[in-house]
Amino acid sequence: MGYTSSSSLKTICLVVFVVLVGSVSSQSTVCPFDFLYHMGDGVFDNGNAIAIHPFGPRLPAASLPYGITFPGKPTGRWCDGLLDIDVGATAMGFPVLTPYLGGNASSSNAIIFAVAGSPVLDRRFFMEIGVRIPPYAQSLGIQMSWFKRHIHSICTTKEDCADKVADSLFLFGDVEANDITFPLLQGKSIQEVRKYAKAVTRALISAAREVIGMGATRVILPGNVPIGCYPFILTELSSKRPADYDSLGCLQKVNDLIVYKNNDLQNSIANLRIEFPNTTIFYANFYDAFQTLLQEVTSGPNKSVALKSCCGAGGKYNYDSSRFCGSRKASLCSDPNQYIYWDGIHLTQAANDRLSVILQVGAFEALNCTRAQTMTSVDYLRIKGMKNDVLEELNDSWTVRKLGISISLTILIACLVVKKVRENCREMKRK
Known part of the structure; x- marks a missing residue:
């Protein structure tokens, strides 16, 4: 019975040690900085x-x-x-x-x-x-x-x-x-x-x-x-010449400037x-x-909404600087996950x-x-978006990992204490 108990203790300690090392290394080996x-x-x-x-x-x-x-x-x-x-x-x-x-x-x-x-x-x-x-x-x-x-x-x-x-x-x-x-x-x-x-x-x-x-x-x-x-550039710098737009509906000369830079x-x-x-x-x-x-x-x-703002007001691109997202005259799309652009200047999640x-x-x-x-x-x-509970899990993953490390350390310390106590008991019996 004593042998089995001792063996079980060693097994538990070994498992905890492996988990602990794995938990620490999973963070430290992601990137070398x-x-x-x-x-x-x-x-x-x-x-x-x-x-x-x-x-x-x-x-x-x-x-x-x-x-x-x-x-x-x-x-x-x-x-x-x-x-x-x-x-x-x-x-x-x-x-x-x-x-x-x-x-x-x-x-x-x-x-x-x-x-x-x-x-x-x-x-x-x-x-x-x-x-x-x-x-x-x-x-x-x-x-x-x-x-x-x-x-x-x-x-x-x-x-x-x-x-x-x-x-x-x-x-x-x-x-x-x-x-x-x-x-x-x-x-x-x-x-x-x-x-x-x-x-x-x-x-x-x-x-x-x-x-x-x-x-x-x-x-x-x-x-x-x-x-x-x-949307904000397409609205403010719009052109009546179809030749000024590329196959995706973007202003070609503006993008050429970006490519140059x-x-x-x-x-x-x-x-x-x-x-x-x-x-x-x-x-x-x-x-x-x-x-x-x-x-x-x-x-x-x-x-159909590829070049439109989710949050905005009016016009071909649902963008108006005088009715910017968040103002009383701006409206919000039903599903931001279907859009690229959030407010005409920044992107959706x-x-x-x-x-x-x-x-x-x-x-x-x-x-x-x-x-x-x-x-x-x-x-x-991806473009289909995520559920809030999944995102919360993503944000909380490191918190959970730290909790796991803390628990593992506690168990490992307990294992070492028990081991030391048993060694002392054996020593006392010999005496």
Whole structure:
């Protein structure tokens, strides 16, 4: 009887040890870095813009219907639910993303510095060319200053800071092309905007070079989406000439400008890789990913709303800047999951899910994320959308895992205590 009991105890302890090791390793082997920092625009803003006073609390993203799909209330995301980065970061092992201005950044290992409506170039540049940008916008330079302030608040020495930076993934999210859209919407011609498109690239490369100089070994630089397909551009820059539109109904010349800028960025990234051969520098091709998404929708049952906003008012594209989503005169579609565009400027959760799935595979391979094959199980996050309970489970997965680790540790400690007690008892019997 004693032998059986002892054997059972050893078996239980062994099982608990295996479970514990598995639980810990399942987190640590997802990707070979422990921190994530993201600068950018409204594509990735998860609560910073609404925290900027006095403008933030009055912004559309601070009120319903933003967040109506998930979690049923506004979170500061410019969407009906989750963003692309929410899904992608969770797959990389970062289920909780903290907005820098949210108040808890010092204790987070995944921080979003992105602010909706923010350009790459600084406010002075736009003042000089006579272009207005939102008063709450924070340029890339300002976001970089936030990051440097944060990193120096969590490390004690220069070497410690360099180690933390080296153990991080940096993303620079100039996806909305605000540096291009603001001037276009305020009367600047495509030819005029083209002249300083390269300045945007130089600023992005400069920021990437700066974090690499601080010790960064992994950087993602995304290209712009084809904004010529977006309802707000299609509405504000509409043309009466059919030849100005491509086969998908997008404004061809606007997208040509985006392609020009993206090509310049890719060429600059190629040079940066030569300059820093030991650094992983990945180009996230949002343009092609979005084209894939749009082609899927235009060839499917939802093609009639492929270029329309879910939340908006009036016109061919259900977009009117004077009746923006959230205003009393705007209306909400019955099912955001059937739409690509949420408010005419930003995407729905369903579209974000699909984009994330398309972009993850290449990024995971480049970043040496060893569980990339299993992480593409998020493929079910497609244009059809998700149920709230599934999303809650996704967000709570790390909480559950931590609880499991705590229980396993408790049982393992108990096993060791019991083992020690039995050894002491045997020793006393011998005496």
